[in-house]
Amino acid sequence: MTRSEELYRKAGELIPGGVNSPVRAFRSVGMDPRFIKRARGSRIWDVDENEYIDLIGSWGPMIMGHGNMDVLEAVQKAIWDGLSFGAATEKEGEIAELITSSIPSVEMIRMVNSGTEAVMSAIRLARGFTGRDKIIKFQGCYHGHSDSMLVKAGSGAMTQGTPDSAGVPVGVSQDTLTAQYNNLNSLEQLFEANKDNIAAVIVEPVAANMGVVLPEQGFLSGIKALCEKHGALLIFDEVITGFRLAFGGAQEYFGIEADIVTYGKIIGGGMPVGAYGGRKDIMKKVAPLGPVYQAGTLSGNPIAMAAGLAQLKYLRENDWFYGALKDKGDSFFKEVDDILNGKGIAHTLNHISSLGSIFFTDKAVRNYEDAKTSDTDMFASFFRHMLDHGVLMAPSQFEAIFLSGSHGEEELKAVLKAVNSFKQQ
Ligand code: HOZ
Numbered sequence: 001m002t003r004s005e006e007l008y009r010k011a012g013e014l015i016p017g018g019v020n021s022p023v024r025a026f027r028s029v030g031m032d033p034r035f036i037k038r039a040r041g042s043r044i045w046d047v048d049e050n051e052y053i054d055l056i057g058s059w060g061p062m063i064m065g066h067g068n069m070d071v072l073e074a075v076q077k078a079i080w081d082g083l084s085f086g087a088a089t090e091k092e093g094e095i096a097e098l099i100t101s102s103i104p105s106v107e108m109i110r111m112v113n114s115g116t117e118a119v120m121s122a123i124r125l126a127r128g129f130t131g132r133d134k135i136i137k138f139q140g141c142y143h144g145h146s147d148s149m150l151v152k153a154g155s156g157a158m159t160q161g162t163p164d165s166a167g168v169p170v171g172v173s174q175d176t177l178t179a180q181y182n183n184l185n186s187l188e189q190l191f192e193a194n195k196d197n198i199a200a201v202i203v204e205p206v207a208a209n210m211g212v213v214l215p216e217q218g219f220l221s222g223i224k225a226l227c228e229k230h231g232a233l234l235i236f237d238e239v240i241t242g243f244r245l246a247f248g249g250a251q252e253y254f255g256i257e258a259d260i261v262t263y264g265k266i267i268g269g270g271m272p273v274g275a276y277g278g279r280k281d282i283m284k285k286v287a288p289l290g291p292v293y294q295a296g297t298l299s300g301n302p303i304a305m306a307a308g309l310a311q312l313k314y315l316r317e318n319d320w321f322y323g324a325l326k327d328k329g330d331s332f333f334k335e336v337d338d339i340l341n342g343k344g345i346a347h348t349l350n351h352i353s354s355l356g357s358i359f360f361t362d363k364a365v366r367n368y369e370d371a372k373t374s375d376t377d378m379f380a381s382f383f384r385h386m387l388d389h390g391v392l393m394a395p396s397q398f399e400a401i402f403l404s405g406s407h408g409e410e411e412l413k414a415v416l417k418a419v420n421s422f423k424q425q
Helices: 003-014 069-079 090-100 115-130 155-159 184-193 219-230 249-254 302-317 321-342 376-388 409-420
Strands: 036-040 043-046 051-054 108-112 134-138 176-179 198-203 233-237 260-263 274-278 348-352 355-359
Touching (some): 051 409, 069 302, 090 108, 115 134, 115 198, 198 219, 219 233, 233 249, 321 355, 321 409, 376 409
Parallel strands (some): 134 176, 134 198, 198 233
Antiparallel strands (some): 036 043
């Protein structure tokens, strides 16, 4: 028995499914999970000392690769001053200044502990600001696991085939309406049928939790126009795209400003951090300035702030970073596409910069329904093949491939070689 198997067996007795987040259980790829011991750059090792090229990057945070020295040193320095104070610190002001001075729509920001918490708070804020209850989200977009967002959600919920979770009260889910991604008519119909009741529309500007699905020309600007017309707020969930597509995330990349933006992942440099921010008049509704309550003992935690600040400073100061990452992503995903085309394997490859997904379907993937046409058995066999050839991908069709600054030519060549040796079953 391998050490991973041993640990998984033991964890299964004590932790639901042996994991602390469902998709990590590898269930949809029909195997037991590998337990991870350590990672450096673009490489990751399991407890049996198997080495892989890591295409997960902790589901997004590790945009500079694992073990970046700036981040490690900042964390190491911070721990000696104390791990948590539950009080205001200088670093929280520094990170707020760094972000608000770089991202025009974010005039004020509040730090929390995860993307889920950021979204949950943003939704409450939108309701508190507008005095309306209903929220519109898009099918297949995932915004964390707060009750009101587990309606036709992507990511782990989609992977398990249970998009609507047990335990979500009907009363809560009734206030979440769902439109089709890339379909402005479906959004307009919801606005018309719920006049003056929509507090906000929340969207992943690039959907990355039903696999990667790109917004078509005019989709994001169309959402913004409909929100303005109907007096609803636009929330961009940039937990994945924030500080990834550009320093200013999807807002900068697509040139569209949202009213509220949520962040997570990269903003914490690998530590548990989320944030929500936006226009000052909206953010001033948050307690203690306003009536919308939100709090947290570990919010703005000094170690998490140190890690996040170090990562964000690096990304802002090195303006070549995003161009280089985009060039790398463009050429890598094109080569993957070419290889699969050369083999005659029906697939659709969606990608933007360092994010991408391979869907085993002959349909273009523009929304949740299209994503579900992907042959998930084929994905599972592709995943296992890649793992056997030293490449760790997200163990689900409905997640993304994440490249980082530390994936060099050697690693990407090795991944392409593994793709090249894949044979359709
Ligand atoms: N569903 C999460 C990513 N979209 C999974 C995160 C994790 O398991 O760490």
